[in-house]
Amino acid sequence: MHRFKFVLYRPIQLLPVLIGVSIVTFILVQLIPGDPARILLGAKATPEAIAEVREKFGLDQPLVLQYVHFMKNLLQGELGRSIIYRAPVLSVVEQRVAPTLFLLIYGVVLSVLLAVPLALAAAWRAGSSVDQAVRVFSTAGIGLPAFWLGIMLMLLFSIELRLFPVSGYGEGALSHLHHLFLPALTISIALAPVLVRNLRATLLAQLESDYVSAERAKGLPERAIYLGHVFRNSLIPTVNLLGVNVSWLIGGTVVIESVYSVPGLGQLMVSSIFGRDYLVVQAVTLMFAIGVILVNFFVDIVTVALDPRVEM
Template sequence: MHRYRFVLYRPLQLVPVLFGISVITFVLVRLIPGDPARILLGARATPSAIANIRAQYGLDEPLWVQYFYFIRNLFEGEMGRSTLYKIDVLRLIATRIEPTLALVVTGVLLALAISVPFAAISARRQGSLADHAIRAISTAGIGFPSFWLGAMLIMLFSVRLGWLPVSGYGQTPGEKLTHLILPGLTIALSLSAILTRSLRAGMIQGLQSDVATAARARGMSENVVFWRHVVPNAMVPTVNLLAVNIGWLIGGTVVVESVFAVTGLGQLMVRGIFTRDYMVVQGVALTFAVATVLINFLADIITVSLDPRIEL
């Protein structure tokens, strides 16, 4: 169990990281051009009405005072009040987190479902036509932007074939699952291009390892050697790669949710930026940052559990 000692002290190391993220998020949000009070009240806003709104939300205070209020609210379990939605930001985020979480999970599962068999075929048939085709597709897939992939999938499966809905999230579990297929596939196609290359390299190395050679010497079939010994070892660097790309994955949901009109945190952030809703933008950005840090922490635990030789 000494391999898991990092679980005790690693959260303490995350505290300064989260503090730095909160400072950067707070400052960057304040650099967005425009006055939230003026945007909220419209073109006919009077100076006195603007001053009242700014005072109500603390926007007339110095930046360091506003940051102090922000940190104090965080310790009290709040993230301020939205100037647009007129409700607590934390409660607003709680109502939007389900679509984003479901989209990320769907994207990761579909990416694994695509990348594992493709990498297995490519690794076991090195130099074949299938290997070259998979490598070419995975290389090309890295360069396809999410908004373009989403638009192409909508045109094919929604407009032309009529199999899946164009946008939205749905109400019932069945509708939600149906609405998540296209946006999840959009994320998965971009992510699987990266994972396939990593898995293929790990599987090829595993096939040539001493562990695989010893397993063959014990009379195990090639399929047993591959799926029992090669694939689990190849998953270790893939888990780390997935954790490294989790920030890109979460950031990609902002674009995908906008393309497919999924009412999640990404769409909430985009609307908050356009309306200069500082509290919403910094609340969502901080939520994304915390999620990224926690997922990387979870990836470390999974990595140690998969490979007993690793100590963190």
């Protein structure tokens, strides 16, 4: 169990990362052109009304004081009030977490279900027509932009065939699965080819290892060697690659949610940027950062569990 001791101190090491993310996010948000108070009140607003709104939301204070106020509220679980939604930022963000989280998990599950069988089949029959077909799929999938793929899937399955909704999140688990299938499929088609290429290459490398030759010499069945030992040892680099890509997907949901109008954090981020809703943008960015950190933390745990030789 000593190999898992990093679980105790790793969260403490991640605190400086969150502080750094909050500072960078705060500075970048302030560089967005436009005055939130003027956008909120409209072009015909008087200078007095604009000044009153700026004072109400603390926009008239120096940037250092604005950041200190933001961090103080953050530690107290209070992120201020949204300028656009006129509600507590925390409640606005909380309402959008579930669709994004559901979509990410849905997309990753579909990616794994698609990638693992394809990689196993390709490596088992290396050089065959099956292997060539899988390699073509992986190469083509990597080159397809997510936004274009999402639009094409929507045109085919939603508008032409009318099998899935064009947009939305639905109500209830089954409705969520139905509404988010195309967005999740878009994620899986973008993610699975990367996993297939990596897992296939790792499987082929493992098949050439000395321990495989030793097990064959003992008379173990080829299928037992392949699935019981080669596959398990090949999972470690693939799990790490999956963690990196899931971290990328957390930010990439902005595009997919915008294409399918999923009411998640990505769509909230886009609308808040255009509305100059600084506090919401900061909160969503912090949520993305926390998500990336948690994913990498989970990947570390899985890596140690899969390989007894690894210590964090």
